[in-house]
Amino acid sequence: xxxxxxxxxxxxxxxxxxxxxxxxxxxxxxxxxxxxxxxxxxxxxxxxxxxxxxxxxxxxxxxxxxxxxxxxxxxxxxxxxxxxxxxxxxxxxxxxxxxxxxxxxxxxxxx
Amino acid sequence: xxxxxxxxxxxxxxxxxxxxxxxxxxxxxxxxxxxxxxxxxxxxxxxxxxxxxxxxxxxxxxxxxxxxxxxxxxxxxxxxxxxxxxxxxxxxxxxxxxxxxxxxxxxxxxxxx
Numbered sequence: 001x002x003x004x005x006x007x008x009x010x011x012x013x014x015x016x017x018x019x020x021x022x023x024x025x026x027x028x029x030x031x032x033x034x035x036x037x038x039x040x041x042x043x044x045x046x047x048x049x050x051x052x053x054x055x056x057x058x059x060x061x062x063x064x065x066x067x068x069x070x071x072x073x074x075x076x077x078x079x080x081x082x083x084x085x086x087x088x089x090x091x092x093x094x095x096x097x098x099x100x101x102x103x104x105x106x107x108x109x110x111x
Numbered sequence: 112x113x114x115x116x117x118x119x120x121x122x123x124x125x126x127x128x129x130x131x132x133x134x135x136x137x138x139x140x141x142x143x144x145x146x147x148x149x150x151x152x153x154x155x156x157x158x159x160x161x162x163x164x165x166x167x168x169x170x171x172x173x174x175x176x177x178x179x180x181x182x183x184x185x186x187x188x189x190x191x192x193x194x195x196x197x198x199x200x201x202x203x204x205x206x207x208x209x210x211x212x213x214x215x216x217x218x219x220x221x222x223x224x
Contacts (some may be wrong), residue, residue, distance in 0.1 A: 034212065043113065043201055043215035044154070088154060090213075097167035099144075099213060103153035 003027050006089055006102030015111050019076040023089035023102045026070065030091040030100075033065050035074045038086045038104065047087075048074065079109045114138065115204050115216035123222045129190040132219045136183055136204030142166070143185040144205075144213060145177055149198040160185055161207075192223045 006023045013019055021035075031052055036044035048063040050056045050072075056063045062075040072091070076083055086104040114137035124130055136143050145157040156169035160179035171177075174192075179185040189196060199220050203213035 043217045101154040
C-alpha cells in the first residue's frame with residue numbers, strides 16, 4: 001500500500017463547476033499538507049500549504065485536512081479551462097525532510 | 112517563474128552513458144531537493160542537500176549521485192544509464208532544511224535510447 005493515494009482521473013468537468021480533488025494517506029505522523037498544480041511538461045507549482053487539520057482558503061481554492069480520517073481535499077470553485085492540469089497532493093512529517101507525493105489527478109475543465 | 116533554474120531542458124543520450132543535471136536554487140534558499148517523475152511512478156523523492164550537506168535520501172539508485180556546491184547550486188549525476196531512467200528530473204528549493212514549502216524548477220527531460 002502506498003503512503004499517499006490519489007485517484008489519477010482523468011476528471012472532466014464543465015466550466016464553472018466546483019471541483020473536488022482528494023488524497024488519502026496512511027502515515028499519521030504527516031503534519032504538513034500541500035497541493036501543487038502541474039501543467040503538462042512543466043514543474044509543479046505550489047497552490048496551497050496547510051499545517052495540521054482545518055481549512056484554508058485562497059481565492060477560488062480551498063484546502064481541507066481531516067487528520068482523523070487521514071484525508072485531504074482541494075476544492076476549486078468556478079473552475080476555468082485554465083485550471084486544466086494535473087493536481088498533486090504532497091505531505092510531510094516534521095523533521096523528516098521528505099515530501100511524499102501522490103501520483104496526481106488529471107483535471108480537464110471544458111469550455 | 113519559481114526562481115529555480117535547471118539545465119539542460121532536454122537531454123537525449125544512449126544506454127550506458129553518464130549525464131549531469133544542474134540546478135540553481137532560488138536566491139537565499141539553502142536546501143535543494145531532487146525528484147524523478149515518470150509516467151507510471153509519479154514524483155519520486157531522490158535526495159536532499161542543505162547548505163552543502165546531504166540531509167535525506169529517498170529512492171535514489173546507487174548509479175545516481177548528487178552534490179551541492181559552496182555557491183549552493185546542485186548537480187545530479189546519472190551513470191550507466193538504462194532505458195528506464197528516461198523521465199523528468201526536477202529540483203526544488205526551500206529556505207531551510209525542514210518542511211518549508213518547496214518551489215520547483217522547470218525540470219530536465221532525460222531520454223535514454
